[in-house]
Amino acid sequence: MKIIDGKALAATLRAELKDKIENSNIQPGLAVVIVGNDPASRIYVRNKIKACGEIGIRSFSYELPETATQKEVEDLLDALAEKDEIHGILLQLPLPKGLDSEAAMAHIPFEKDVDGFSAENLGLLTLHKEKVVACTPLGIMKILENEGVDLCGKHAVVIGRSDTVGKPMAMLLLNANATVTVCHSKTVDLKAICRTADVLVSAVGKAKFVTADMVKEGAVVIDVGMNRDEDGKLCGDVDFENVKEKTSCITPVPGGVGPMTITMLMYNTCITAFKE
Numbered sequence: 001m002k003i004i005d006g007k008a009l010a011a012t013l014r015a016e017l018k019d020k021i022e023n024s025n026i027q028p029g030l031a032v033v034i035v036g037n038d039p040a041s042r043i044y045v046r047n048k049i050k051a052c053g054e055i056g057i058r059s060f061s062y063e064l065p066e067t068a069t070q071k072e073v074e075d076l077l078d079a080l081a082e083k084d085e086i087h088g089i090l091l092q093l094p095l096p097k098g099l100d101s102e103a104a105m106a107h108i109p110f111e112k113d114v115d116g117f118s119a120e121n122l123g124l125l126t127l128h129k130e131k132v133v134a135c136t137p138l139g140i141m142k143i144l145e146n147e148g149v150d151l152c153g154k155h156a157v158v159i160g161r162s163d164t165v166g167k168p169m170a171m172l173l174l175n176a177n178a179t180v181t182v183c184h185s186k187t188v189d190l191k192a193i194c195r196t197a198d199v200l201v202s203a204v205g206k207a208k209f210v211t212a213d214m215v216k217e218g219a220v221v222i223d224v225g226m227n228r229d230e231d232g233k234l235c236g237d238v239d240f241e242n243v244k245e246k247t248s249c250i251t252p253v254p255g256g257v258g259p260m261t262i263t264m265l266m267y268n269t270c271i272t273a274f275k276e
């Protein structure tokens, strides 16, 4: 059994991006927009801005109050869309209640969609003509590649069908020739399906959701969860201590998928800046 070091892989990839930026005559610029006071979102945004600075991406941070209107959010995104020094725009989700995130995100032009959430980028992914791919699923593919996991013909099970993680994850695995099952809250006999997974990706958001009896001997387990356990400690979706021994490799929380998500945001910002 191996515990995957997402932090180490992230550091390697960030060093490569830093080199690339230093050797380019364009300085990539990323605008990060946060609306309201969600404490978790504030931490995520702070980490994203810090990571930008470390590798030479210029970051522009915009904070709107909890009381911001739909029009105020959309007007800001329209203004950022016009700025040449900004190559990528990220609207931190979730937005405060009452705001329509889908309508707001439609104000981020496809060329500056570093989250890969736009209809265009999702469509390209579905057609296996990927351009900018959602950061968390892309980071997971880099982890699997780095571990030498051969996906061809394997059964990959994704728990969770969100537009931001589950759906793009399933599509990437399918494009890599895995046989993919997507499970969700209405799935009948989730446990039995998970037990047949060669690769199990959990994006549920519930502590200790994936238990040892749901995991096949030798499976690869990827944990996207960011939860708090009963003692308030950060933990993933997987009952790590009991599951790890059954796996061939497993990502921990923290230190697994999380650092890769931010790294892929940097990677995507370089794609939009360098028009790759």
Ligand code: GUN
Pocket: 044, 090, 091, 092, 093, 094, 115, 135, 136
């Ligand atoms: N909130 C949590 N994760 C993400 C993400 O990857 N992108 C955006 N825009 N918001 C998020």
